[in-house]
Amino acid sequence: MTALKLSRRSFIKAAAVTSAAMGMGGVAGTAFAEEPYTAANSAGEVRRIRSCCRGCGKMECGVWVTVENGRAVKIEGDESAPHTMGSCCNKSVASLQACYHPDRLAYPMKRTQPKGEDPGWVRISWEEALDSIVEGINQVKAKYGGESLFTMGGTGRIWCMSPYAGYGSWFMTPNTSVAWQVCKGPRHFSSALTSEYNHSWSASVERPPVFTIWASTPEGSNYDEAGRSVVDEAMQADTFISVDPRTTNLGKESDIHLALRGGTDTALALAMCDVIIKNDLVDWGFVKRWTNAPFLVVADKEPSGPDAPHIFHGPNFIKTTLLTQADLQEGGSPFKYMVWDNTSQSLKWFNATGQLAAVDPTYDPAADPECNCWEGEQPWARYDGEGHKDTWSRRTFAGQEGEANVREGHSQAWMPDPDAFESIDPAMEGQFEVTFKDGSKHTAVPVWQLFAERCDQYAPEKSAEITGCPAEQVTEAALVYGTRKDPRWGNGGILYQLAVEHHGNSIMNCRAIELLTCITGNTDGPGGQRGATKIDVNYMGNFSDQSYSKAIDSPLAHPEIMEKQLGRDTHPLFEWWGLWANANSIWEAGVTGDPYPVKGGVCQSGDFMNMGNTTMAWECLKQLDFFFDIDLWHHPTSELADIILPCRHWLEVPTPRQSQGSGGALGACVPCVEPLAETWYDPEIVEALYQRNNIPWGWDEANPYPTLEEKLDYVVREVSPSWAAYVEEFQQNGWWDVKKLRPDDWGTYRRYQTGFLKKAYTEAPTPQNVIPGFNTPTQKQEIWCTVMETYHGAEDALPDYRPNPDSRERNPELWEEYPVQCLTGRRIPVYFHSEHRQLPWCREVWPVPRVEINPDDAREWGIEQGDWCWIESPHGKIREAADLFYGVPRGVINCEHTWWFPECPAPEYGWRYSAVNQLVNNSIDDPHCGSAIVRGYPVKVYKAEEGCPEGIIADASDPRLKAWQPVYEGRA
Structure with a gap:
């Protein structure tokens, strides 16, 4: 295969460093062009370029992208990508139409008309555009x-992620205001509270014997997992469990379908936990040693904690009712959490001083024999400073063997044996009288007992009324999930996704699901909850706030500054999280000026339709003094900008790409055509823009504005001598298995034992970042969440079912007028959220938004297949076309989201015709993370006598689709 043409400088750098030193294959010789990172453009040449789709x-x-005469003419799956199995979807193929679309933004544009009217765009130079943006902001x-x-x-898309931090x-x-707040962010938020940041992802690519999809349809539109691999995972599993109010395309093949009521996920997860507990299917070795289940709660204790802060994104001082040595004796440690030891019939401690490594530069865990140890336990074997890639044994405790390739036929990590836990036998239930240092006596109860009592409140026979799932079916699912196929590890994690984040109780939902995986032994095990693939080659867009420069x-x-974060006053946990403001609060502040005006901003690869009330968001954007947008298209959000900047399509850009979830793959987007x-x-x-503001962008104070080539070399520095070498190796040999590139970290299971689970990304491991345990205040996977307790009280320390204020339980009068539950947000095979509405291949297949209605409801409402229907809430009113489907329960509809009509x-x-978030109540959201309630709210449905909205493309025969055919000439 002819290799990509690379710059001479990249080739020289690649040749100067032996690839063997980086653990990657050799670089084959080839011809190079002066212009870097561009595909060949010579007449008559046909080339096949390996890349990574971002459709x-x-x-x-x-x-694989086939390029003929400089044009991309074909896109097909790459067989070297184990996570996608040589397949790609229709959105990927339709990227050809997106790249060459006649309406793509090609030049910087400036508005000439007032906001709210046709902008009257005029072309301007890049110099004028950049200067205007700097001046306006x-x-x-x-x-x-x-x-x-x-x-x-x-x-x-990684390279356009600057609004998240950049x-x-x-x-x-x-x-x-980032889509993250309603899209995987709450899952990351919850897992950071409970175990590790972003450990909501499960390694389903490892083909667990029990495959559980919870609230998602990844087979229809790729999300963390690819369509073909998800289908393969489901079909090869011994048991396939689908948890979804709807019958999905793949879900109809499930062995067990738990058709819960939307938003009741916490109750269902706790019901399944109850079955696990009562049938003694708990992984007791893990729960006793690696969770805070045996720690003691003293309900009448004044919450207290260490003077040293716990670090997540900011310093936070933990206040908890968990019993510590500091409560019992003068000079006692607040880091030593107490348990009752059945063997000695006395109190013993676990010492959580490992958290000091993040806040105290003088603290050396290697010099602390009690760091993250139980009383009487032998200290863990520490990293020896000689390098972490030499032997398997260095990744685990002294004297342990473990096993490699635990399942034949799949890329598997190495698994250390469970570490011995013989120093104590912590009690998991009972009441124990303890005497505080002031002489007062108190009753202490293990966390586990309180958790078991909470689960019993939602036992299957009790939760059935809440969830709508029959008790016997929930019991069957829990027994199948919890009864191990292999005694060495659990049956697999849970692939849970967006829907649990959208009902106003997202954090409770996610925490409950994570604890179900935790107590069944699926934390960082084969096919379990492993989190994001660990290799640091990810970001191209956020250098400014992710660099090491002190400047x-x-x-x-x-x-x-952070105290002014919008929404922090009503969402106390924002102080701990620190990563987004509340989108609803931003829109409201823009419209009302309270608590202060919102007057300017930037949008990058996003829109205002994805969360919160769309109408209020539009009004906020309309009143801004200055706003700029970076995107591929004119769209409703960009039409309220003062300046639009045109960006490049994935077929035109270079960037490395690792699996976002637990797929464990590493590849690249490689430029295939000229921009x-x-x-x-x-x-x-x-x-x-940063350079015009004299603010450093790079990671090196001596080189504050690196070239693109330098940035690319930097982001692949951990695995390759240069971007050129990286691309050449990728073209020759395909996708990398990160388990082989990072055997100590991603290539090892049970990293909470070895210290690599919470290891920070650094050039090399150190004693400070290779410490067994979790990155929580207790250094354990927290069933009793101490951060939640600190900010919301002990009543929120355990997950609990909390219906939102507009739920049927809490506002029955509202449901009398609006008796139908509106679900929305499902994956559509040809669209990704608001994208691709102007691509002919996609629009021909799916021309209009559809609302799924149970045929029995439709008959009662006088609605037939294809009729346009009004969907109305107290906050707005939209139209979508009826799609009669027995897969939705009676009394429930399923709308499509983020519709606009180019x-x-x-x-x-x-957008006013069908953008579903016009129906959203902007005044309520999740009390912990602020995620908007964009599913499960009450509406009424009736036939729209007006029919199809005027002017839209309603079927594949519309001649206007031909005007969107690709244009290959005049791209320069």
């Missing part, structure tokens, strides 16, 4: 303060 933004499907900042600005980001050191604002400032370093006209690559745009006039492009 849906969340997965990383391996693809800085004027707003000077007039109203940095808090009056916000950043807005959508889907995760503008912080320029804007100095605490306010971000770079950030809002997170200024408590006085369109005057489009720029997102990281280059943001760096240019064929309709600017500036709205018809």
Whole structure:
């Protein structure tokens, strides 16, 4: 295969460093062009280029792109990508139409008409555009303060992720409105509270014997897992469990379908935990040693904690009712959490001083014999400083063997044997009288007993009324899930996704599901909850706030700025989380000016339709003094911008790409065609803006504005001598298995034993970042959540079912007028959220938004297949076409989300017709993370006598689709 043409400099650098030193294959000789990172463009040449599709933004499907005469003419699956199995979807193939679309933004544009009208865009130069943006943002900042600005980001294509963190050191604002708040962010939030950041992801690519999909349809549109691999995982499993209110395409093949009522996930998960507990299917070795289940709760204790803060994104002082040595004796340690030891019939401690490594530079865990140890336990074998890749044995405790390749036929990590736990036998139930140092007597109860009592409150026969799932079916599912096929590890994690995040109780839902995987022994095990693939080659868009340069400032370093974060007053946990403001609060502040004006911002690869009430968000954007957008298209959000900057398509850009979830693959987006006209690559745009503000962008103070080539070399530095070598190896040999690249970390299971689970990304491991345990205040997987207790009280320390204020349980009068539950947000095979509505291949297949209605309901409402229906809530009213489907229960509809119509006039492009979040109540959301309630709310449904909205493309025969056919000429 002819290799990619690379710059001479990259080739020289690659040749100067032996690939063997980096553990990667050799670099084959080839011819190189002067222009870096571009595909060949010579007449008559046909080339096949290996790349990574970004047609849906969340997965990383391996693809081959065929380029003929400089044009991409075919996209097909890459057989070397084990996580996608040589397949790619229709969105991937339709990327050809997106790249060459006649309506792609090709030049910077400036508005000439008032906001709310057709913008009257005119082409301007890049110099004028960048200067105007710097002037506009800085004027707003000077007039109203940095808090009056916000950043807005959508889907995760890695290179366009600057709104998530990359503008912080320029804007100095605490306010971000990012889709993350309703899309995997709550799962990451919850797992950080309970175990480790982003450990909501399960390694289902390892083919667990019990495959559980909870609240998702990944087979229809890629999300963390690819369509074909998800189908394969489900079909090869001994048992396939689907948890979903609807019958999904893949779910109809399930062995057990738990058709719960939308939003009742916590009750169902706790019911399954109850079955696990009562049938003694608990992984007691893990639960006793690696969770805080045996720690003692003293209900009448004044919450207290160490003077040293726990670090997540900011310093937070933990206050808990868990019993510590400091409560019992003068000079006792607040890091020593007490348990009752059945063997000695006395109190013993676990010492959680490992957390000091993050906050105290003088603390050396290797010199602390009690660091993260139980009383009487032999200290764990510590990293010896000689390197971490030499032997398997260095990754586990002294004297342990473990086993490799635990399942033949799949890429498997090495598993250390369970570490011995013989020093104590902690009690898991009972009441124990303890005497505090002031002489007062108190009753202490193990966390596990309180958790078991909470689960019993939702036992299957009790939860059936809440969830709608028959008790016997829940019991069957729990027994199948919890009864091990192999005694060495659990049956697999749970692939749980967006729907659990959208009902106003997302954090409780996610915590309950994670604890179900925890007590069954699926934490960081084969096919279990493993989290994001651990290898640091990910980000191309956030250098400013992720660099090591001391010259770079950030809002997170200024408590006085973060205190102004919108939503923090009503969501106390924002102080701990620190990663987004509340989107609902941003829209409201923009409209009302309370608590302060919101007057400027940026959007990058996102839109205002993804969370919160769409109508209020539109009104917020309309009143901004200055707003700019970076994107591929004109769309409703960009039409309220003052400046639009054109970015590049995935077929035109270079970036490494690792599996976002637990797929364990590493590859790259490789430029296949010349970029369109005057489009720029997102990281280059943001760096240019930073340079105009004299704010460093790079990681090196001596080189504050690195070239694209230097940035690419930097992000692959851990695995390759240069980007050129990286690409060459990728072209020759395909996707890497990260387990082989990182055997100590991603290539090892049970990393809570070896210390690599919570290891920070650094050039090399050190004693400070290789410490057994979890990155929680107790250093355990927390069943009793001490961070939640600190900010919301002991009543929230255990997960509990909390229906939102607009639920049927809490507001029955509302449901009398609006008696139908509206679900929404399901995956559509040809679309990814708001994307691809202007691609002919996609629009022909799925021209209009559809609302799924049970045929029996439709008959009662006088609605037939294809009729346009009004869906109305107290907050708005939209139209979608009826799709009669017995797969939705009676009394429930399923709408499609984020619809707009590119064929309709600017500036709205018809979003008012069908954008479902017009129905959302903007005044309520999840009390812990702020995720908007965008599913499960009450509506009424009736036939729209007006029929199809005027002017939209309603079927595949519409001649306007031909105007969107690809244009290959005039791209320069």
